[in-house]
Every structure is written in structure tokens, then in C-alpha cells.
Amino acid sequence: MSFRARLTLVAAGAVAASLVVVSIVVYVAVAASTRSQVDDGLRRQVLLLSSQADGPGEVTSGDGQVVTVDGEVTPLRPDSLTLPFVADARAAAAGRQGNVFRDVHVAGSHLRVLIAPLGPGRAVELAAPLDRVDQLLHRLLVVLMVVTTVGVVIAGLAGRLVAQAALGPVLRLRAAARDVAAGRSPGRRVPVEGSDELADLATSFNDMVGALERSLAAQRGLVADASHELRTPLTSLRANVEFLLREPGLEAHTPLLTELRDETEDLGSLVSDLIELARHEGDEEPGVEVRLDYLTATAVARAQRRAPGIDFVTDLRAVTVTGRAGRIDRAITNVIDNAVKWSPPGATVD
Numbered sequence: 005m006s007f008r009a010r011l012t013l014v015a016a017g018a019v020a021a022s023l024v025v026v027s028i029v030v031y032v033a034v035a036a037s038t039r040s041q042v043d044d045g046l047r048r049q050v051l052l053l054s055s056q057a058d059g060p061g062e063v064t065s066g067d068g069q070v071v072t073v074d075g076e077v078t079p080l081r082p083d084s085l086t087l088p089f090v091a092d093a094r095a096a097a098a099g100r101q102g103n104v105f106r107d108v109h110v111a112g113s114h115l116r117v118l119i120a121p122l123g124p125g126r127a128v129e130l131a132a133p134l135d136r137v138d139q140l141l142h143r144l145l146v147v148l149m150v151v152t153t154v155g156v157v158i159a160g161l162a163g164r165l166v167a168q169a170a171l172g173p174v175l176r177l178r179a180a181a182r183d184v185a186a187g188r189s190p191g192r193r194v195p196v197e198g199s200d201e202l203a204d205l206a207t208s209f210n211d212m213v214g215a216l217e218r219s220l221a222a223q224r225g226l227v228a229d230a231s232h233e234l235r236t237p238l239t240s241l242r243a244n245v246e247f248l249l250r251e252p253g254l255e256a257h258t259p260l261l262t263e264l265r266d267e268t269e270d271l272g273s274l275v276s277d278l279i280e281l282a283r284h285e286g287d288e289e290p291g292v293e294v295r296l297d298y299l300t301a302t303a304v305a306r307a308q309r310r311a312p313g314i315d316f317v318t319d320l321r322a323v324t325v326t327g328r329a330g331r332i333d334r335a336i337t338n339v340i341d342n343a344v345k346w347s348p349p350g351a352t353v354d
Contacts, residue, residue, distance in 0.1 A: 008167045015163030020156040027148040034144055038137045039116070043105060046118035046130050050103075053080075053128060067115070068130040070122060073097040080128075085110050087129045092119045096127035107134070114138055173202045177209055184213060227279075234275050242268045266345070269310065273341070294332055296323040303336045313349040 049068075068080035071093035079086075088108060095101045096119050104119040108131075115131040122128040173194070180194045193213060196206045245265045248254055254261070297320040304316050325332070343353045 008164070008171055011167040011170070012160060012163040015166065016156055016160040019159030019163075020152070023152040023155045027152055031141070031144060031148060035137075035141055038140060039134075042116050042132050042134065042137065043118070046105075046116065046132055047103075047120075049130050050118065050120045050122070050128060054122060068128060071097060071127050071129060073125045080130075085113075085115075085131065087115075087117060087131055089117060089119055089129060093127040093129050096121045097125055173197065173206060177206060180209065180213075184216070235272070235279075238268060238272050238275060242272065270341070270345070291326050291328060293324050293326055294329045296325050296332070297321060299329070299333050300336055303333065303340050306337070307340045307344055311344045314344055314347055315350070315352045317352055317354045 067084040067087065069084060069087055070078045070080065071090055073094055075090060075094055077086075077090065087110065089104075089106055092101070092104055092106070096104070099121065102121070106117040106119065108115050108117055110131075114134040116134050117129055117131045119127060119129050177194050180192045183192050193210045194206045196203050196210070242265065245261055245268060249258065249261050249265065301318065301320055304318055308314070308316055340353070347353055
């Protein structure tokens with residue numbers, strides 16, 4: 005998983021966790037508030053019934069019943085539901101417990117029941133329906149789930165945009181590092197924006213590239229200087245060997261002088277390659293279509309001039325390749341030179 009994806013998931017997860025916590029808090033608070041309102045209404049009805057001198061009358065809403073200490077049950081309205089918890093009501097009538105709230109389902113209705121002492125030897129059970137409260141909480145739960153889901157989706161999209169914006173400098177730095185590593189742009193710099201940690205990273209990268217450039221320049225200069233310094237004595241050595249080969253009376257040393265001349269030529273070719281490498285190191289020669297047979301024929305002709313005692317046999321056909329002409333030519337020349345070097349006089353090189 006990419007760092008951008010991980011950053012997006014972290015942002016979306018943090019928002020989702022926050023929304024879930026807020027939703028739970030809101031749901032619990034609303035549930036507690038609505039139930040508290042129902043409980044307050046039941047308490048007010050108990051106070052109203054307790055204040056009636058001629059005994060409890062009918063309740064204005066909900067269902068209820070009066071229970072004596074002996075277990076006699078009297079409904080407060082003719083159509084009142086029969087409520088459970090008679091044992092709790094008898095305990096309240098006997099003064100053994102105070103107000104008690106219960107939840108119960110009766111005849112398909114969800115009820116909130118208050119059991120409270122009503123006077124000496126009596127207690128009352130009052131019930132208020134919770135169906136509307138349940139519907140309200142259900143709608144609230146659906147709304148909170150929708151809001152949480154939409155919030156998580158929006159947080160994911162926003163997190164992706166933020167991650168993309170935040171990782172922009174890192175991606176540019178990665179591209180620059182790849183170019184430097186591949187040798188395409190050894191001196192490429194990245195822009196420094198702001199003064200944060202990413203800006204410090206970009207500054208450090210640019211400093212590293214600058215140091216690398218200086219090191220490569222010093223290396224190329226050293227190789228070029230050393231190669232130039234070697235070319236002069238090698239040229240003098242080759243001229244002296246050629247002079248000795250033409251000098252009469254040294255025929256006995258001709259094989260040794262010939263080998264010395266060949267080794268000098270090889271060393272001169274190596275020095276030339278070093279100079280060429282130092283001059284063009286880091287420069288990307290564009291790939292072009294090259295006639296491989298033409299390059300081979302040219303390399304063979306050069307080898308024939310340097311080694312007239314070797315017979316070269318070629319069977320060239322028109323072949324076109326895509327590459328760097330200079331490097332292909334050097335590769336062919338090296339192969340042919342090795343064949344000439346290790347072939348005896350009069351040998352045939354195919």
C-alpha cells in the first residue's frame with residue numbers, strides 16, 4: 005500500500021472515529037433528554053393525584069392503576085391497561101421503597117412506568133407511551149448513520165486531496181532522485197518552497213546534488229588530465245619503436261619491438277577511450293538508427309590497416325539497429341582488436 009493511500013486511510017479513519025463518537029454522544033444525550041421529559045411528566049401526574057383530597061381521579065394521559073398494600077388493584081380509567089409490577093407497587097404502598105421507573109411492553113406498546121407511594125397503604129402505577137420517543141430516536145439514528153457515512157466519504161476524498169498536495173514535493177524529489185540515479189540529469193535541482201521539513205529535505209537534496217556534481221567534475225578533470233599527460237609519452241614511445249623497427253641491424257629484435265608497438269597502440273587506444281569517456285560522461289547521446297554492417301566494415305578496414313598480416317573475411321548484410329553509434333563502433337572495434345591481438349601472423353579472422 006502506498007504512503008498516499010495510508011495517509012488517506014488515516015485521515016478518513018480519524019474523521020470516522022470522531023463522527024462515531026459524536027453520534028453516540030448525541031444519541032445518548034437525546035435519548036436521556038426525551039426520557040427525562042417523560043419521567044418529569046409522570047412525576048407531575050403523581051403529584052397531581054396526591055393532591056386530590058377525595059382520592060385519585062382519572063389521569064389526563066397514559067394509563068394507571070392504584071394498588072393497595074393488600075394487593076387490590078383499581079384502574080384510574082375504565083380503559084386503562086393492566087400494568088405489571090404489582091409486587092413493587094405493594095412494596096411502595098407499604099413504605100418499603102420509593103419512586104421506581106420501569107420499562108415494559110404491554111399490548112404491543114412500549115411503556116414507561118412510574119411506581120410511587122400515593123398515601124398510607126396505597127401506591128400508584130402510572131404509564132406513559134414511549135412509541136413516539138422510539139420513533140424519534142430511530143429517525144435520529146438513521147440521520148446520524150447517514151451523516152457519518154457521508155462524512156467518512158468526504159473525509160476520504162479530502163484526505164486524498166490533502167495527501168496529494170502534501171506529497172507533491174516528495175514526488176518531485178523522487179523524480180529528481182531517479183533522474184540523478186539514472187544519469188539523465190545529474191545536476192537536476194528541486195524547488196524549495198516554504199520553511200518546513202520538506203523544504204529542509206529539498207535543500208539537503210540540492211546540496212547533495214551540488215556535491216555530486218563537484219565530485220564528478222573533479223573526477224572527469226583528473227581522468228582527462230591524466231590521459232592527456234599519458235598521451236604525449238606514449239606518442240614518443242611509439243615513434244621511437246617505429247624508428248627502431250626501421251633501423252638496420254636490429255632484425256633480431258623485430259618480434260619484441262613489434263609486440264611493444266602493438267602494446268603501445270593498445271595503450272594509446274585505451275587513453276583515447278578514457279579521454280572520450282571523461283569528455284562525454286553524463287551526456288546522453290540520443291539513440292538513432294544505425295547501419296550495423298557499415299560500422300563493422302569501417303572497423304574491419306581500420307584493423308586491416310593496423311594488421312596487414314591478418315586476413316579478414318566478412319559476410320555483411322544490411323542490418324539496422326537503434327542505439328548510440330559511438331558506443332556501438334567502440335564495441336565492434338574492441339572485438340576485432342582482441343581477435344587481431346590473439347591471432348598469429350597469417351591467420352584468418354572471420
